[in-house]
Amino acid sequence: MPSKTTLKDLANLAGVSVSTVSKALNDSPEIGLKTRVRIKEIAESCNYIPNNIARSLKSKSTKTIGVVIPAILLEFFSKVLYGIEIEATKRGYKLIICLSNEKQKKESESIDTFINGSVDGIILSLAEETQRLKSYAHLDKVSKYNVPMVMFDRVTKDVFCDTVTIDDFECSYEATSFLADHGSKHIAFVNPISNISVGQLRCEGYLKALKDRNLKPLIIDVDHYNQIEKDLTRTLKEQKIDGVVCADEYSAILTINVARLNGFDVPNDIAVIGFTNGLMSEHSIPSLTVVSQHAENIGKKAVELLIDRLEGKLVSDPVHEVIHTHIIERNSTKKLN
Structure with a gap:
């Protein structure tokens, strides 16, 4: 493997000092434009790569x-x-x-x-x-x-x-309130991220919104997305659900699919809202209402x-x-x- 070209190599080729080469490559006004151009052309022809580690040690910034x-x-x-x-x-x-x-x-x-x-x-x-x-x-x-x-x-x-x-708590509170204000009275919460802070806060916001409206909570916690179909299908057969708040985008898309597979119309039978405004949300069938996190x-x-x-x-x-x-x-x- 050929060795890397150094500042010293460029200085020898250009017939100038190492300091002059360094200043030229960094566009220092101390070096004339003609010399800067010539040194940069030599550096390019030699495939010179700056030593960023050495540079950072000198400047104390990478x-x-x-x-x-x-x-x-x-x-x-x-x-x-x-x-x-x-x-x-x-x-x-x-x-x-x-x-x-x-x-x-x-x-x-x-x-x-x-x-x-x-x-x-x-x-x-x-x-x-x-x-x-x-x-x-x-x-x-x-x-x-x-x-x-x-x-x-x-x-x-x-x-x-x-x-x-x-504000994950407030956003989930607003998402749950949105479904309630649009007519949903039996709102479930599908949460595949209950082990992380955002999932916990969103669950708390959901619970507070239902409490303020005297509605009963129904939480479906899953350890993995592949559990959603089985757990939600069972819940749909056992419980009345007309709205679902999902803790993230992917679980919301899966919820729509599971609801439709079980013969429910989205949104007329079950309304669904999720988080994150991604391509999946925009192009799902039906398209997903979301809390856009920007x-x-x-x-x-x-x-x-x-x-x-x-x-x-x-x-x-x-x-x-x-x-x-x-x-x-x-x-x-x-x-x-």
């Missing part, structure tokens, strides 16, 4: 953000990641992205990778296993090494850092918070940003007369 997300296949996290990338690029930062795949061990390994100086700060959404076990010791290392961190969506008060969330805005705000923290613009106490949501009404719910 201009890189580490991101840890639980899953990439869920559209919510894809949209958040898109927002992160847009804002990071705008602010001159690169990304290193790791997937925890909902495992605490993989999340911890990602943190270990980042705190060695490869990034300036971290953006993280907690893995399901981390929240279920309430195991946050690996995150204590982040503050120990003075690496700024922003948590989004799945967060915990047990870790001292900035956060970006929606995932892209969550990603952008996380980057803004992190960079503001890096630049010393925030107070010492953690900042908690709440992204406003709204309901997008589609065909899975009844229209008001």
